[in-house]
Every structure is written in structure tokens, then in C-alpha cells.
Amino acid sequence: MHKSKNTILMLASIGTFVEALDIAIINLTIPAIQAQFAIDYDTVQWLQTLYVLFFGGFLIIGGKLADKVGRRPMFLWGGAIFLLASLGAGVAPSFLSLAIFRAIQGFGAAILMPASLAIVTNTFQEPQERSRAIGIFSSFAAIGSGSGLSLGGMISTYWSWHWVFLINVPILAITLILALSYLPKGQQEKQQGSNDFLSGILLVLGLLFLTFGIHDLGNFNERPYLIGGCFTMTALLISLFVKRLLTSSHPLISPTLFQNRSLVISNLAFFMLGALFIGFLFLISLMLQQDMGYSSASAGLMLVPFSILSALIAKFAIPSLTKKTSPARLGVLGMSFMLVGSCTLLIAIYLDHPLFLVLCGAACISGIGMTICFTSLSVLGVKDVSIDQHGIASSLTSTTYFLGAGIGLSLLTLVSKFIPSTLAVGPLSLAIVMLYSILGIFLLLYLSYADKRSVAKRLQTAQA
Numbered sequence: 001m002h003k004s005k006n007t008i009l010m011l012a013s014i015g016t017f018v019e020a021l022d023i024a025i026i027n028l029t030i031p032a033i034q035a036q037f038a039i040d041y042d043t044v045q046w047l048q049t050l051y052v053l054f055f056g057g058f059l060i061i062g063g064k065l066a067d068k069v070g071r072r073p074m075f076l077w078g079g080a081i082f083l084l085a086s087l088g089a090g091v092a093p094s095f096l097s098l099a100i101f102r103a104i105q106g107f108g109a110a111i112l113m114p115a116s117l118a119i120v121t122n123t124f125q126e127p128q129e130r131s132r133a134i135g136i137f138s139s140f141a142a143i144g145s146g147s148g149l150s151l152g153g154m155i156s157t158y159w160s161w162h163w164v165f166l167i168n169v170p171i172l173a174i175t176l177i178l179a180l181s182y183l184p185k186g187q188q189e190k191q192q193g194s195n196d197f198l199s200g201i202l203l204v205l206g207l208l209f210l211t212f213g214i215h216d217l218g219n220f221n222e223r224p225y226l227i228g229g230c231f232t233m234t235a236l237l238i239s240l241f242v243k244r245l246l247t248s249s250h251p252l253i254s255p256t257l258f259q260n261r262s263l264v265i266s267n268l269a270f271f272m273l274g275a276l277f278i279g280f281l282f283l284i285s286l287m288l289q290q291d292m293g294y295s296s297a298s299a300g301l302m303l304v305p306f307s308i309l310s311a312l313i314a315k316f317a318i319p320s321l322t323k324k325t326s327p328a329r330l331g332v333l334g335m336s337f338m339l340v341g342s343c344t345l346l347i348a349i350y351l352d353h354p355l356f357l358v359l360c361g362a363a364c365i366s367g368i369g370m371t372i373c374f375t376s377l378s379v380l381g382v383k384d385v386s387i388d389q390h391g392i393a394s395s396l397t398s399t400t401y402f403l404g405a406g407i408g409l410s411l412l413t414l415v416s417k418f419i420p421s422t423l424a425v426g427p428l429s430l431a432i433v434m435l436y437s438i439l440g441i442f443l444l445l446y447l448s449y450a451d452k453r454s455v456a457k458r459l460q461t462a463q464a
Contacts, residue, residue, distance in 0.1 A: 007182050008123050009133055012116040013140035014175045015079060018168055019109040020141040022086075023051065023278065023405075024148025025164045027285040028296040029156040036161070037095040042215075044095075045413065047102050049406055052278065053211055054106030055113075056402025057204030060252055061197060063114035063395025071119045072183045076176060078112025083172040090166035101165075114395035119183065121382055121394070132319055134382075135375045139314025143371070147307035148281070153300020199244045199252040206237035207403060214410040218417035253392060257385070262328075263393060265447040266380035267400040269331060272440035273373050274401035275408025276338055279433050280365050282409060283425045284358075287345070290424035292353050302359060309367030318375055327379040328448040332441055334372030339437040341365035346430040349423065373440075380447070408436065 026033075026047060034044050066074045085104035092098035117137065124133040155163045213230030220227050245251045258264055288299035321330055341364030348357040381397035412429055419428055 004182070005123055005133075007178075008184075009120060009136060011175055011179050011182060012075070012119045013137050014171065015075065015112050015116040016137060017140040017144040018082070018171055018175075019055070019113055020144030021148045021151070022105060022109070022165075022168065023048070024144070024281050025152040025155075026051075027148070027281050028153035028289070028300055029161040029164050030285075031289070031296065032156045032161040033095075033098075037098075039095055042413070045215075045409075046099060048278075048282075049211060049215065049409065050099055050103040051106040051109075052402045052406045052409070053207050054103045054204070055109045056106075056399045056406065057207045058107050058110035058200060059114060059395040059399040059402070060203065060392065061200035062111040063118070063392040064196075064200075064252060065111065066115040066118045066395075067389065067392055071115045071122065072179075072185060074111055074115035075119060075183065076179060078108050078110075078115055079172050079176045079179070081108030082112055083108075083169055083176070086165045086168035086172070090162045090169070105165075110395075113398055114392075117378070117382075117394040122387065128323075132322065134379050135318045135322060136314065137378070139310065139318065139371055139375060141374055143307060143310045143314065147304075147310075150300045150304040150307055153296040153298070153303070157295060157297030157300070196244065196248055196250060196252040199241055199248070202237050202241040202244070203252075206234050206241060207406065209237065210234040211406050211410055214407060214414060217414050253396060254389070257389065257393065257396070260384055261450060262380050262383045262447065263385060263396070265328075265443055266331075266377050266383075267397055269335075269373075269440045269443045270377050270381070270397050270401040271404035272436045272443070273335075273338075273370075273377065274404030274406075275411075276342075276404075276433055276436040276440070277365070277370055278405035279408050279412050279429075279436070280342075280362075282412060283345075283429055283433065284362055284366075286424040287353070287358065292355070292358070302355075303362065303366070306363055306367035309363060310371045313368055313371045314375070318372065321372070322375075322379075326448060326451065327376045327383065328444050328451060331373055331376035331380065331444040332448065334369045334374075334376060335437050335440040335444060337364045337369030338373065339434060339441065341369060342430055342434040342437055345425075346427060346434065349425070349427055349430070404436075 030044050030047075033047070034040070037044075062074065062078065082105055085101050085108050089098055089101035089105060092101055117134075120133050120137045121130060124130040151167070152164055155161075155167065209230045213227050213234065216223065216227055216230075245253055245255060284303075285299065288294045288302065289296060294302070321333075325333075341361045344357055344361030344364060348354060348361060351357065377397065378394070382393050385393040412432060415428055415432065416426070419426070421428070
């Protein structure tokens with residue numbers, strides 16, 4: 001790759017690294033935040049849920065803006081919003097202000113993420129070069145997610161929980177300064193037409209009502225009208241959102257995108273991946289600290305090798321694998337590692353949590369599976385999509401990932417309320433995570449089979 005292209009790739013990748021880092025980094029700092037603000041676990045969990053929902057909910061608007069206004073300005077604006085929100089969260093005097101800044105962080109990430117990926121796909125035009133670049137870009141997201149637990153545990157123990165947010169400030173400041181110099185101006189012509197922001201707002205509100213309803217379903221006997229109202233509003237808002245997509249002259253998402261089989265299947269698989277991986281981050285932090293008795297710093301240090309493993313897989317294994325196999329089959333491989341890791345953690349529960357077995361399970365999920373899955377699904381998400389729609393296509397796949405994360409996390413919390421366990425992480429929670437990986441495997445196997453049949457039909461037609 002050309003040197004200037006590498007610089008652009010690194011800047012875009014750092015942006016996605018920070019976004020992914022912030023999803024995971026808060027998990028091992030939750031006890032410290034609870035202690036400072038004297039709040040229960042259900043309340044503090046909204047810090048993660050709000051970030052995920054605002055990130056996922058506004059991603060489609062972010063993708064549309066990247067396509068219409070420009071990738072470079074949206075990268076700069078998204079990075080600036082994320083930087084300021086991180087600063088606000090780091091010095092927040094109350095839990096309410098922390099939650100608000102956490103939501104704004106998600107909004108900034110939603111502007112930054114699709115612009116970052118669109119910059120990469122536009123910079124690297126040749127198919128093999130683009131696949132490698134997307135692989136590197138996606139591996140930064142996987143590494144950020146994997147290293148978040150390690151950094152969060154150590155930062156909260158040796159400094160304070162405030163620094164899990166403040167650490168973003170210097171990283172993003174340097175990235176934005178370099179972006180002003182190295183990201184080329186005028187990469188695209190601005191597209192005409194409405195941005196249809198109303199559809200984006202309808203989607204975000206619908207997801208918020210849905211998640212709150214699922215999150216609070218365990219208290220249905222106490223608040224039946226409130227929870228029932230949430231689900232009613234969800235159905236109404238999502239119906240209005242779909243109607244606008246089908247009837248608007250300039251819809252937020254072009255319905256023709258959903259005729260792309262690779263994009264549809266990758267989105268469904270991304271939903272399962274989000275539910276699986278964010279659920280894993282939640283469960284492994286509980287298992288190490290509450291079931292096994294390790295401090296947050298010790299738990300964080302134990303997970304450091306998996307961040308290194310993610311980097312090694314991204315650097316040495318993925319470039320070779322992408323040359324030898326299709327993205328769909330690569331996704332099956334990644335999901336299989338996720339399934340093996342989940343099974344290993346389940347077995348560890350019944351064997352009284354042997355550390356070696358727990359870490360092997362975490363390695364399969366965080367160190368190997370996530371890196372491979374995110375890379376392969378990112379490639380599938382923009383496969384056969386025209387360049388002028390890469391921003392919206394990439395944001396759509398990310399939206400389904402974070403939608404899966406928000407709903408999957410709420411389901412895990414709900415299960416723990418209805419079917420309590422003597423352990424912080426019970427067998428049923430891990431069985432649900434295993435189910436997500438099994439569904440992901442079946443989806444990608446179907447896509448691989450369908451693609452193989454399509455190739456065979458084209459060959460028969462050409463021979464005829």
C-alpha cells in the first residue's frame with residue numbers, strides 16, 4: 001500500500017479503535033461507579049445501554065451524512081463530538097450528567113464510525129487491496145473491544161474510573177490534528193436530496209422504547225402500563241419508520257439495498273455477533289470478579305494477552321485467510337470459535353471455574369473469534385454495494401450490531417431476574433450466548449451455500 005494510503009488507513013482505524021474501546025472499557029469499572037454514586041446494578045447498566053443505543057440508532061444518519069456532506073468533515077465532526085463528550089463524562093459530577101455524556105458519546109461515535117469506514121473503502125479501490133484494508137480497519141475495532149476490559153480494570157484500580165473516559169481525549173486530539181493534514185479534501189461530490197432526519201429520529205426512539213421495555217420487563221407486575229406502553233410505542237414508531245422508507249422520495253435507507261443478499265445476511269449475522277460479544281464482555285467481567293474473586297486490576301491483567309492475540313490474528317492470520325477462503329466461510333470459522341469459547345465457559349462453571357479453562361474460553365471469543373468475525377462481516381456488508389452507498393451500507397451493518405448488543409444485553413439482564421442463579425454468571429446466561437453463535441453459523445453457512453449456487457448458475461449460463 002502507498003505510504004499516504006497507509007496514513008489514512010491508520011487515522012480511520014484509530015477512530016474505530018476508540019469507539020470499540022469505549023464499549024468494553026466500562027465493564028470492569030462498574031463497581032467503582034456504583035460505589036461513588038450509590039446506585040444499584042440495574043441503574044448503572046444504563047451507561048452501557050445508552051451508549052450502544054445512541055451509537056446504533058444514529059449510525060444510519062451518520063452514514064447518510066458521510067455520503068451526502070462528505071467523509072472528511074463527518075470524520076472531523078464525529079471525532080470532535082466524541083472528544084468533548086469523553087471529557088464531560090470524565091469530569092461528570094453526578095450519575096445523571098454521566099449518563100447524558102455517555103449518550104452523547106454514542107452519538108459522536110455514530111457520526112465518526114461510518115465516515116471512517118467510508119474513507120477506507122473509497123481510498124482503497126482495488127478489490128484485494130480493499131479487502132486487506134477493511135480487514136485491518138475491522139481488526140482495530142476487534143482489538144479495541146478486546147483491550148477495553150484489560151485497560152478498564154487496570155485504570156479503575158490504579159487511577160480512577162474517570163480516566164476510562166479521559167484517556168480518549170489526548171488520543172482523539174492527536175488523531176484530529178493529523179486528520180486535518182492527511183485526509184484529502186473534496187473526496188466526493190455532495191449528493192442532493194433530503195437526509196430524512198425524521199426517519200432517523202423515529203428509529204432511535206423506537207429502539208429506546210424497545211430496550212427500556214425489555215430491560216424493565218422483570219417489573220411488569222409493578223409497572224404494567226408503563227412497560228406495555230413502551231412496546232406499543234416501539235411498534236408504532238418502527239411502523240412509521242418502515243412506512244417512510246417505502247414512501248419517501250429520498251428515504252434514509254434505499255429499499256433497493258435490501259435486495260443485496262450478502263448485505264441482508266451479514267446484517268442478521270452482525271445482530272447475533274453484537275448480542276454475543278457484548279454479552280460476553282458483560283458476563284466475563286462478572287465471572288472473574290464475583291464468581292472467582294479477582295480484583296478488577298487482576299481481571300484486567302489476565303485479559304491483556306487476548307488483546308495481543310487479536311493484533312497477531314489481524315496482522316498475520318487474516319490477510320492469509322482472506323486469500324484462501326470466502327468472507328462467508330471466514331465468518332463461519334470466526335463464529336465457530338465464538339461457539340467453542342462459550343461452550344468452554346459453560347463447562348468451566350460445572351468444574352468450579354478453573355482459571356485455565358476460563359481464559360481459554362475468553363481467548364476463543366475475544367482473541368480469535370471476534371477479530372475474524374468482525375473482519376469477514378464488514379467485508380460482506382459492503383460487498384456488491386456501489387461506492388456512493390458505502391457509508392449507508394457500513395452504518396446499517398453497524399446499526400444491527402449495536403441493536404443486537406442492546407437487546408442481547410437486556411435479555412441477559414432479564415433472564416437473571418426471572419431465573420436467578422447462585423452464581424453471578426449462571427449456565428442459562430451462557431446457553432443464550434451459545435445460541436447466538438449457533439444462529440450466526442447457520443446464517444453464514446446459508447450465505448456460503450447460496451453464493452456457491454449463484455456461481456454455478458452463472459457458469460451454466462455462460463456455457464450454454
